[in-house]
Amino acid sequence: MQRSLLINPDICTGCLQCEMACSFEHFGMINPSKSVIKVFEFHHDGRKVPYTCTQCAEAWCLHACPVEAIVINKETGAKVILEDVCVGCKVCTIACPFGTVNYNHDSGKVMKCDLCGGDPACALACPTGAITYVDSDWTGLERMRQWAAKTDSRPKAQA
């Protein structure tokens, strides 16, 4: 079974534990500027939205890469950067329609979400459950359940 990151912005508090966890997992230091998940704040509406790579099946970044530095991890489905192959040309950062592949000037390579090899640090660190890691084929399950809960065809008791 493959899993996907499922993000529910309604319960994100903007604490950035996910950004810290992401940078710690990949760089061994706490540094949100190196996180590949980003929390956006829409201040006027009081909304906070975590955003990261959705791991497209037909990934634009992968197809755009001229040196085949982006490969699919068969187990997780993640599109993963091979750092020793990546030449830092940044074509993938242009190709990605969602902006989720970005350049890291320290390494001279690009970086993107790799699902931490199947145990995403962001989801583990999220204190409210705004980021979870669920069955890829059933990311709508919880929303379906909520709607299901609202249906009730039993006869109403007379008031």
Add this chain to the structure above:
Amino acid sequence: MAWHKQVLRVNLSKGTCKAEPLNMKWVQDYLGQRGLATKYLVEEIDPKVDPLSPDNKMIFVTGPLTGTMASTGGRYSVVTKGPLTGAVACSNSGGYFGAELKMAGWDMIIFEGKSPKPVYLLIQNEKAELLPAENFIWGKSTWDTEELLKKKHQDPLIRVSSIGRAGENKVLFAAIVNDLHRAAGRSGVGAVMGSKNLKAVAVRGTKGVTVANPKEFMKATIAAKKVLADSAVTGQGLPKFGTQVLMNVINEIGASPTRNHRDVQFEGASKISAEAMHEKRPTDGKANLVTNQACFGCTIACGRISKIDETHWTVKNKPEYWGASGGLEYEAAWALGNDNGVDDLEALTYANFICNEDGMDPITFGATVAAAMELYEMGVITEKDTGIKAPFGSAEALCKFTEWTAHGEGFGKILGLGSKRMCEKYGHPELSMTVKGQEFPAYDSRGIQGMGLAYATSNRGACHLRGYTVASEVMGIPVKTDPLTTDGKAGLVKAFQDATAVVDSTGLCVFTTFAWTLNDIQPQLQTACEGDWSLEKLNLVGERIWNMEREFNNAAGFTAKDDTLPKRLLTEAAKTGPAKGKVNELGKMLPEYYKLRGWTPDGVPTKETRQRLGL
């Protein structure tokens, strides 16, 4: 490492920014943030300095856990000599700015001198420069300042800490505001910033933070986060209701100062409570509260984000106030509300927005308005002075006063002095509800006896954040004590004061202590920091910080005579509620407190105490 060991020294007179090594010997004795910056301050300034003169210094400081995954590890403090009090000032703020400063590679910034012209400091990692603020952000609100800085430097990820017009005008309770609605709020630190012609500090940091023992640190922080999540207060009450969870509780126990402390219960409290913020308004069907919000790294998320009813008279035809912004926390709701007898939730939210927008401490501001309203009701001042009818309960007067004080207009110029100077000016110093010149927060010490001692001895003037015995006396944390007795309160106050001094020096938020004790904090510090950080050492650090602050204040001219409360609290009994008939019995607690502190009856640390603490 948990400390970058780097200090940025900014000489505003000369226009220079220089890096220097952090004094690691002092780190061992004073930890970070509040303790460490206060050590720098007391070593570098004359305690008798005029707080608004170029000779005063102002320090922005982080703690060793700022910018780490420890829950709430995003705090910074502003330490200086406060213009409202003349005592040491240390105001603590959350949001994201503190962590960003740490990410840029700095433990603290020391500002000295005064810039000949308005400037702001831009920090991009190791690069720091002073840039002109005139014809750009000077004269602008903190909200506009942040937006303009991000635009000019083409970087939406910049974090900004700035003063509004209140700070520029040297309102004596001006705050320094970061991330639009988080504030180093008390004691007038914003006026010091304004006196230095420093408008803002804008930071972008990409260097990150490391800890001494990452694996063990993660274990310790995960365990500590679980303690917060499992606590009814930090896991449920604060995220859902914010600090406003206290509004009805404190009112019910008869400890809610009302109408400038004439009363101890406010009949309108439920209308401006946390519960009221959740209720749908009849006008637009929406609740005042939009959502809760966390500061950097915080797994509690007590912050309130509110929207004002667009049809409310305060914001009619003012769409700039229709968006979501920092809503009422308990202290602001109380000071603007109960203390003035105002029960209009939307008006209070508006006044709070303005306090954030132009950088004012809503506690001192609200309490100063309360004193003005009492003077008005007594006939000492009239509409001629105030520019508007100003009886208790007038939301209109409150909102006008807020605008005028924020913008430096009319009666706002008098209010901007704080209640002590204002009441002296009108010949009624007894109506100023202050200790050492700083206004009380939202707990009446007639109904919570220990708080009377905590206020009287607080090193930055009346304050709930220097020793929050409310936790014990009202909430039973860590153990329940009777709020109406003085027994054991001297020891309780000392314990809270010392422990809080440690928490304020870590980079963590003091609200964690609704669930955590130093036993929960110690393992996080120990695994993040180099060296030994045992509980024994931390306890000693806390006590050392408290005594260092006390000695600074003594040298600044304060004496035991200043460890007192306004006459009203000592002689006018509470009229209603469980504390009915009670005054604060400070005299029963203070001598014991001095003794426990190892101070002389004059409130001076003895030679033995100084030696024991290595002062």
